[in-house]
Amino acid sequence: MGIVKIDDDLHEEARRASAVMCRSINAQAEFWMKVGMLAEANPTLSFNDIVKMQFTAAKVQVPDLAVA
Structure with a gap:
């Protein structure tokens, strides 16, 4: 664990995003x-691909909502 110095504007964006995503500022920055x-x-992976792979690695069951 340590301290990471980031730009004030980026910190403010992390603060705003953390409120939307119900995370702490630190958890948002870590994400x-x-x-x-x-x-x-x-x-070559999209953001959605990365998140889906992380869910799979954590054994989270995510229903596929794709319409066939």
Whole structure:
């Protein structure tokens, strides 16, 4: 655990996003960092692909709402 210095504007965006997503500011920043790291390591995957893979890895059952 440590301190990460970020731009004041980015901190404000994380604060706003955290309220929408019902996360703490730290949890929002951690989410963005994790998704960003995974996106850099897997540039062909979309955001939705990354989130779906994270749900699968955590064994979260997400219903498929796609209409056939």
